[in-house]
Amino acid sequence: MYNSASIDPVIATLHTMPKNGFITRNLHSDRRDSPEHGVLHKAIHTSVAYGYADSRELAEVFQGRRAGYNYGRQLNPTVTALQNKVTQMEDGIGSVAFATGMAAIASTMFALLKEGDHIVSSAFLFGNTNSLFNTIKRLGVEVTFVDATQARFIENALQDNTRLVFVETIANPVTQIADLVAIGQLCSVRNLVYCVDNTMTSPHLFTPNTVGASLVVNSLTKYIGGHGNALGGSITDTGLYDWAGFPNIDESYRGLDPSQQGITQIKKKGLRDIGASLGPEAAHHLAVGSETLPLRLDRACANAKTLAEYCQQHPKVANTYYPGLDNHPQHDRAKQLFKNFGAIFSIDLDATIDCFDFLNAMDNVIASSNLGDNRTLAIPVAHTIYYEMGAERRASMGISDNLIRFSVGIEDIDDLLADFDKALA
Numbered sequence: 208m209y210n211s212a213s214i215d216p217v218i219a220t221l222h223t224m225p226k227n228g229f230i231t232r233n234l235h236s237d238r239r240d241s242p243e244h245g246v247l248h249k250a251i252h253t254s255v256a257y258g259y260a261d262s263r264e265l266a267e268v269f270q271g272r273r274a275g276y277n278y279g280r281q282l283n284p285t286v287t288a289l290q291n292k293v294t295q296m297e298d299g300i301g302s303v304a305f306a307t308g309m310a311a312i313a314s315t316m317f318a319l320l321k322e323g324d325h326i327v328s329s330a331f332l333f334g335n336t337n338s339l340f341n342t343i344k345r346l347g348v349e350v351t352f353v354d355a356t357q358a359r360f361i362e363n364a365l366q367d368n369t370r371l372v373f374v375e376t377i378a379n380p381v382t383q384i385a386d387l388v389a390i391g392q393l394c395s396v397r398n399l400v401y402c403v404d405n406t407m408t409s410p411h412l413f414t415p416n417t418v419g420a421s422l423v424v425n426s427l428t429k430y431i432g433g434h435g436n437a438l439g440g441s442i443t444d445t446g447l448y449d450w451a452g453f454p455n456i457d458e459s460y461r462g463l464d465p466s467q468q469g470i471t472q473i474k475k476k477g478l479r480d481i482g483a484s485l486g487p488e489a490a491h492h493l494a495v496g497s498e499t500l501p502l503r504l505d506r507a508c509a510n511a512k513t514l515a516e517y518c519q520q521h522p523k524v525a526n527t528y529y530p531g532l533d534n535h536p537q538h539d540r541a542k543q544l545f546k547n548f549g550a551i552f553s554i555d556l557d558a559t560i561d562c563f564d565f566l567n568a569m570d571n572v573i574a575s576s577n578l579g580d581n582r583t584l585a586i587p588v589a590h591t592i593y594y595e596m597g598a599e600r601r602a603s604m605g606i607s608d609n610l611i612r613f614s615v616g617i618e619d620i621d622d623l624l625a626d627f628d629k630a631l632a
């Protein structure tokens with residue numbers, strides 16, 4: 208009943224689908240990939256285990272000679288359907304989903320790196336990724352943090368043992384944009400794994416394969432899920448990196464086609480051995496959320512631009528950081544690479560305003576740490592998500608004590624503007 212392609216997440220079955228547009232492909236992927244009862248949504252499969260009438264088939268599945276499910280920690284049909292959607296959105300060759308975005312990043316680093324390796328990372332990083340990279344130093348992996356807005360800083364940091372370069376598209380909270388094209392060229396020349404965290408842009412605004420990324424990270428929790436009701440993360444292999452030249456591929460996977468070696472190692476050493484698996488219910492929520500990604504994000508970007516422009520001209524706001532503003536240092540880069548400027552912006556409040564009083568005066572904007580929700584969320588980052596990293600590192604990232612980050616949602620813009628009016632008054 209199943210062909211191998213429909214049940215192995217690593218094989219991108221959906222490449223065989225007609226090349227429809229982004230939304231059409233997403234909406235119809237479950238229907239085309241699920242023969243069960245003609246369902247339009249992949250069912251939520253809760254079974255942990257799978258039974259085989261012929262025990263030889265079970266053995267073949269374990270040996271990778273037959274496609275099939277063996278145990279829920281590694282593979283689940285509902286999760287596979289979501290992985291296929293992500294692969295399709297990112298135009299990759301295969302994806303692995305995890306319980307959270309952090310699980311995806313941590314499991315990938317664990318799967319691909321070993322003691323004595325070196326990675327170069329953007330210094331402008333999601334706080335927990337920053338924390339993770341400091342933790343992996345304890346395991347004997349060297350990490351150099353550099354300003355990734357210019358590829359030459361990355362280049363200067365490369366060593367003989369550098370294996371991987373990690374950047375985010377639009378960094379949070381000050382919205383620096385990595386020198387994505389030039390870093391891609393550099394990684395290609397030096398044969399380095401180029402890992403791009405696409406969470407802030409999502410595959411609607413940008414697909415990192417267009418700048419030569421090897422691996423793409425998405426926190427599915429954010430824009431792809433979009434409703435703040437499920438956690439999830441993913442890694443997508445774009446098919447652009449030649450894993451035959453990567454020294455850390457385990458002997459067990461060297462026999463595979465080189466294009467499959469990296470993603471297989473992430474699936475086995477990362478997902479299977481660490482076990483940060485995405486549950487089927489969460490996968491279903493995220494898949495439904497992904498159907499409206501372009502509609503939601505277009506609206507959120509438009510709202511963000513209006514609010515950022517409003518703040519920029521307001522006397523009580525000292526600085527406004529948004530890639531859609533003409534004076535943003537990487538405005539032209541954003542315009543060239545991304546379909547829109549994103550839905551995150553930050554402001555430094557004038558010193559006369561207390562950031563907590565400001566937030567407490569708002570009705571529709573919620574004080575909250577998430578981002579990528581349909582609702583507009585705001586957070587005083589120095590006192591919360593970047594508190595643990597200390598004043599010095601915060602200063603190096605351009606994070607002041609009076610900086611507030613907004614993750615703009617899809618509310619009616621007049622209601623949001625009214626909140627800003629009131630809180631700044």
Ligand SMILES: *Cc1c(COP(=O)(O)O)cnc(C)c1O
Nearest residue numbers: 307308309333404406426428439
């Ligand atoms: C939120 C986020 C993550 C981590 O995702 P979780 O799903 O919360 O674990 C990673 N990178 C970026 C850029 C994020 O915004």
